[in-house]
Amino acid sequence: MALEESVDLKLDHYNKDGIEIVDVEGEIDVYTAPRLRELLIDLVNNGHHQIVVNMEKVEFLDSTGLGVLVGGLKRVRAHDGSLDLVCTQERILKIFRITGLTKVFGIHDTVDEAIANRKSEK
Amino acid sequence: MAREMATVEVTFTPLPAHVRTARLVATAVARRSGVPESLLDEVRLAVGEACSRAVEAHRLHCPGQPVRIALTGQDGRFEIEVVNAGAAPGTAENKLVPTGFSLAVIAGLADDVQISETSAGTSVKMSWPASPATGAVGSGGSPPGGQSGGSPPRANTAGSPA
Numbered sequence: 011m012a013l014e015e016s017v018d019l020k021l022d023h024y025n026k027d028g029i030e031i032v033d034v035e036g037e038i039d040v041y042t043a044p045r046l047r048e049l050l051i052d053l054v055n056n057g058h059h060q061i062v063v064n065m066e067k068v069e070f071l072d073s074t075g076l077g078v079l080v081g082g083l084k085r086v087r088a089h090d091g092s093l094d095l096v097c098t099q100e101r102i103l104k105i106f107r108i109t110g111l112t113k114v115f116g117i118h119d120t121v122d123e124a125i126a127n128r129k130s131e132k
Numbered sequence: 133m134a135r136e137m138a139t140v141e142v143t144f145t146p147l148p149a150h151v152r153t154a155r156l157v158a159t160a161v162a163r164r165s166g167v168p169e170s171l172l173d174e175v176r177l178a179v180g181e182a183c184s185r186a187v188e189a190h191r192l193h194c195p196g197q198p199v200r201i202a203l204t205g206q207d208g209r210f211e212i213e214v215v216n217a218g219a220a221p222g223t224a225e226n227k228l229v230p231t232g233f234s235l236a237v238i239a240g241l242a243d244d245v246q247i248s249e250t251s252a253g254t255s256v257k258m259s260w261p262a263s264p265a266t267g268a269v270g271s272g273g274s275p276p277g278g279q280s281g282g283s284p285p286r287a288n289t290a291g292s293p294a
Contacts, residue, residue: 018152039155040184041148070155072180073234101173108240109233 018042021049029125030058035067038075046075050082050093059091062124071102076109083115092116092131094124138202138213139165146190146199151183154201158212165205166262171243175260178241179212181234182256186216189253193217210262217253 019042020035030053038046053061063079065071083093094116097103106112118124140161144150158179159172167175179201186199194217202213235256239245242258249255 037152039148039180040151040187070176070180072177072184073237074184077233104173105177105237108237 019045021046023049023053025058026121027125027129029060029062029128031121032061032063033067034063034065037070038068038078039070039072040074043072043074043078047078047081050078051085054082054085054089054091059086059089060128061086061091061093062118062121062128063093063095064121065095065097065102066099068097068099068102071105073105073109076105076111079115080111092128094118094128096121096124138204139206140203142201142203143198144201146187146195146197148184148187150199151180151187154183154199155180158201158203161203161205162210162212162260162262165203165210167205167210167260168263171260174241175210175212178238178258179214181238181241182212182214182258185234185256186214186254189216205262208262209259211257211259213255213257215253215255 018037018039020033022033022035024031024033032046032049032053034046036042050061061082063082079093079095086093096118097106098119103112103117106115106117116124116127118127140157142154142157144154155176159176162172162175163169183199183201190197190199197217200215202211202215204211204213235247238256238258243260244258246257247254248257
């Protein structure tokens with residue numbers, strides 16, 4: 011398990027049932043998004059190609075953050091992997107809807123649901 | 133012709149770390165100008181997008197020049213203008229998201245958006261409805277610090293998520 015902390019963004023990740031879960035807390039914007047991008051790149055480079063990003067504690071997400079998630083999705087797909095999201099917050103879901111990315115990402119209500127869905131598609 | 137004075141103007145060094153500050157200031161002024169609580173998240177996101185875009189443009193073309201934001205609440209509208217010098221940028225350092233993506237987000241959030249290219253750069257103006265009855269500030273006479281006990285009551289400010 012790794013833990014990174016800063017004032018604006020907190021990142022944590024762990025493995026559950028063979029899927030890497032990334033917990034994100036705080037604000038993902040032009041300042042903090044590079045840290046999430048680095049983490050996703052590290053995970054993929056270390057062979058984790060099934061990823062779930064838990065965004066339940068994300069307070070703010072902008073298009074830079076969306077770009078990082080799209081970048082992560084592109085990287086895992088290059089290895090036949092997946093990147094799913096967990097999010098139930100309307101204020102965060104709205105930006106996915108505005109940009110049409112609800113059709114690109116699998117968005118789930120809980121981490122367990124995301125894992126179960128991923129395993130059922132294997 | 134003199135430019136109309138904004139309620140609040142902010143200039144900041146074009147660094148990503150300051151975009152959050154700009155968001156916080158814009159949201160605070162929007163609230164005091166009478167923008168409904170239900171729209172404040174949209175204001176926060178839209179101004180963040182515009183400022184991120186401006187920061188990127190300045191860092192590419194004129195890193196020594198500050199980004200300017202003008203926040204104006206009057207006549208039942210709350211308007212934000214973000215001016216970036218230089219050419220319009222793409223979105224962030226990650227080119228996986230196409231150029232103009234942030235503008236698409238802004239257009240999806242703001243009630244009214246005007247983008248104009250001038251010799252000074254790109255101006256993004258966006259506005260939302262504001263209730264003058266609940267707005268506490270105008271072009272003059274705003275109390276410092278925003279904590280005046282004599283300010284008019286503001287509707288629906290309890291339980292703000294911001």
